[in-house]
Every structure is written in structure tokens, then in C-alpha cells.
Amino acid sequence: MRWIWMSLFLVLTACGGRDRTEYELRKVFEVAGRQGIATDGRKRFYVSGSTALYVYDKDGNQLLANEDPFRELALKANHIGDIDVHDGEIYAGIEWFEDGRGSNIQVVVYDAETLAYKRAFPWEPDSGQVEVSGVAVDDVNDAIWMTDWVDGRYVYRYDLETGAYVGKLHLRPVPQWQQGIAARDGVLYITADDGDAEDDEVDNLWRVEVPKEGTAAYVTHEKAFTEFERTGEIEGLTFHEAAGLLLVHHNRGKRIVLGMPKGLYPGYEREIHEVHVYKVKRPR
Ligand SMILES: [Ca+2]
Numbered sequence: 001m002r003w004i005w006m007s008l009f010l011v012l013t014a015c016g017g018r019d020r021t022e023y024e025l026r027k028v029f030e031v032a033g034r035q036g037i038a039t040d041g042r043k044r045f046y047v048s049g050s051t052a053l054y055v056y057d058k059d060g061n062q063l064l065a066n067e068d069p070f071r072e073l074a075l076k077a078n079h080i081g082d083i084d085v086h087d088g089e090i091y092a093g094i095e096w097f098e099d100g101r102g103s104n105i106q107v108v109v110y111d112a113e114t115l116a117y118k119r120a121f122p123w124e125p126d127s128g129q130v131e132v133s134g135v136a137v138d139d140v141n142d143a144i145w146m147t148d149w150v151d152g153r154y155v156y157r158y159d160l161e162t163g164a165y166v167g168k169l170h171l172r173p174v175p176q177w178q179q180g181i182a183a184r185d186g187v188l189y190i191t192a193d194d195g196d197a198e199d200d201e202v203d204n205l206w207r208v209e210v211p212k213e214g215t216a217a218y219v220t221h222e223k224a225f226t227e228f229e230r231t232g233e234i235e236g237l238t239f240h241e242a243a244g245l246l247l248v249h250h251n252r253g254k255r256i257v258l259g260m261p262k263g264l265y266p267g268y269e270r271e272i273h274e275v276h277v278y279k280v281k282r283p284r
């Protein structure tokens with residue numbers, strides 16, 4: 001009789017969701033910026049604020065800041081979204097955000113060592129993209145991807161080498177209020193501010209397999225962020241491959257209704273910007 005129960009246990013274990021990646025919260029550190037997070041894959045982390053770039057060491061100490069990142073831009077700008085770092089360079093999605101949508105959308109490249117401006121390439125307005133909330137470098141697919149917080153039906157693809165517009169990928173279903181994007185092994189991960197903090201709903205991570213052919217991709221649920229101290233506004237994300245970590249940026253304390261600040265929640269005297277560090281446990 002015992003072997004029957006043992007066999008049943010093994011079958012249930014094999015079928016019972018062990019194929020999912022697990023994320024175990026290891027630590028949380030506070031940062032100055034409220035938008036994005038990236039890493040050089042070694043010892044440095046990069047944080048974007050709406051109008052600034054910061055560098056942190058692995059213990060969360062701030063090393064460097066560029067609080068005037070728009071000075072050399074040809075196009076007028078007032079907003080940086082989630083960022084990425086690739087080959088010694090920071091890739092930032094920058095725009096002029098006003099009245100609930102973006103214009104002058106561009107990917108701006110900064111030196112990861114000095115935070116100095118290097119170059120910029122504009123978006124293709126005919127793509128239909130009306131906002132940039134995040135940028136990911138995807139070297140497996142030779143692509144730069146941009147998310148759109150206003151209309152998330154598509155993620156927009158640019159050539160990593162030339163910066164030229166390649167096309168857009170239709171997301172099915174659409175993660176609501178996309179805030180960040182990262183590429184890992186040619187797969188896209190998107191954070192969505194889809195939990196309403198007014199109702200204490202948590203925000204989520206979504207996974208997008210980039211198809212070899214075709215214009216559309218399927219989106220699957222990857223993680224609910226149940227570990228945050230208070231529900232709020234999720235922002236950017238990044239993977240640190242060598243350390244096996246996922247880092248997720250999140251804001252809490254400020255009441256934000258339909259994108260507009262409406263004061264602070266009880267118990268808060270200011271909005272807190274934090275990075276949550278998770279150990280990524282690959283399925284066995
Ligand atoms: Ca954002």
C-alpha cells in the first residue's frame with residue numbers, strides 16, 4: 001500500500017507547479033530615485049529618478065549621481081523611466097510627459113562609469129507608441145525594447161546596434177499600467193502597476209516569450225508582489241545573472257489616483273523608494 005501513496009506523492013510533486021521559478025525576498029534597500037533599476041552585472045546598481053541617475057554599490061550605498069541628465073539633449077525632456085545597462089552603457093527611456101502622455105520619446109545612452117551623456121536616438125512616432133515607461137536591452141534578440149504606460153498593447157522593438165525601429169510586439173493579454181521591463185535569456189519580464197493601492201491590491205510581474213516569427217506574443221503571470229510592506233506603485237526591475245538575483249523597484253506612502261498624486265497615506269510623512277532583492281530559484 002505504501003508504494004501506491006509514494007507513487008501518488010511523486011506524481012503530484014512532478015505535476016504540482018514545481019516548474020515555476022520561485023523568488024525569495026532577501027533584502028530591501030532605500031534609494032533616491034522613484035523610477036528604475038539596472039545593474040552592470042558585477043558590483044554596481046543603477047537607479048533612475050524622474051530627472052536623475054544614481055549609482056549604488058551592492059550594499060545600497062550611493063556612489064555617484066547625475067542630477068542634470070537632460071542638459072545635452074536636443075529634445076526637451078522631463079521624465080526618465082526604467083533603465084538598463086549593457087556593455088558599459090546606461091540605456092534610458094526619456095520623454096516629455098504632460099497631460100497623461102509622452103512626446104519627444106527617445107532612448108538616451110549614458111556612460112555607466114561617469115553617468116555622462118553619450119548619444120540618443122529618437123522613437124518612431126508612426127509606431128503608435130505614446131509613452132516610454134521602461135527600456136530593456138535584449139542581447140539574445142539584438143533588440144532594445146520599450147514599454148508604454150499609457151497604452152500597453154505593444155512593446156516596441158529597436159535594433160541594438162543601429163537604434164533603428166524594427167517593429168512592435170502585440171501582448172496578449174495586456175498587462176495594465178506597465179512600469180518596467182527586463183530581458184533574460186531572450187524572454188521579457190514586465191512589471192505592471194496593476195494592483196490598486198486604494199484597495200490594497202498587489203502589483204505583478206508578467207513574462208513574455210518573444211516568438212521567433214509573427215507579430216504577437218502570449219503573456220503569462222510570473223509573480224505577485226505580496227512581500228512589499230505596503231501596496232503602492234511598482235516601477236522598474238532588473239536581473240543580476242551572476243548573483244542569481246531579481247531586483248524590483250517600488251514606491252510606497254504616496255496616494256496616487258489615476259496617475260495623480262493625492263497626498264500621503266496615514267503613517268507616512270514622505271514617499272519611500274525601495275529596491276527589493278529576490279533570490280531567483282530556477283525550477284529543478
Ligand atoms: Ca515609472
Ligand SMILES: [Ca+2]
Nearest residue numbers: 193195232233
Ligand atoms: Ca500599484
